Amino acid sequence: MFKFIAIVGTNASFSFYRFLVNYMRGRYREQTEIEIQEIKNIPLFNEDMVQLPPQINLPQILNVPRVMADTLPANEFMLGKAKNKLNQNEGLIHEQTIEFLDQCFAIYVNFINNRKLCLKKLMTKEEL
Template structure:
């Protein structure tokens, strides 16, 4: 069986992010099971309908589109800002839903790390609403929300998760996502 390829989107344009660290951990930890390519959004400009109408699509949007289209699924890693996803991630989704629609029927998984005790519960709910909307139409894996609260205390000096129960739950969610993406490939109406 060929390993699936997933795109892990760092859901912030910040230079330091525990969500980036989480995706890097996943990239290494699951290397035997999947290829995880990490995509940054820091170079994607704010969505601008005038550029869209002029067909002046930024290269960063075109590159991300191609990366998503070539993948078997997408993993969003989002922080939570004011009970929602960051504006930079929302802008990326606006570009994708207006320009090329690469998330259409694409299996997606959502993870998130935050400083607070609630993880990224509201940001994940917000993101699910957005990627389920017309124009985006991604298929989000249900019932596998991985939220990492107090992220500043969860990694060691080598950026490895330290809590065995957390690792076990992430393993479970990721394995479920591999199965979900595989089922979607066989039957796109599974989602």
């Protein structure tokens, strides 16, 4: 089972992104454990970096050597017209959006599996 961290990048009491990540935590609970972190609680973002546009700079920040997060380039899930696609009781209710989310999630899990395999092979080569 994978363990992922989802970063919610707003201090607002209600966030469609936070709502979506909670939905994902339930939907993919058989495959992953998703921990939700508020950006305001992460020291790196608790400084001047909060002023940066997060969707542009977050992948760059997460790829710095001290963080070393696995971010998949060019695979972004954007939820347009969120009010029409989310329901407080059911979560995401728009079928095409659910299918796209499933595709994005599967691509990311595949990316992580491949990265894990590559790292394992590299470690084996270093031991020889």
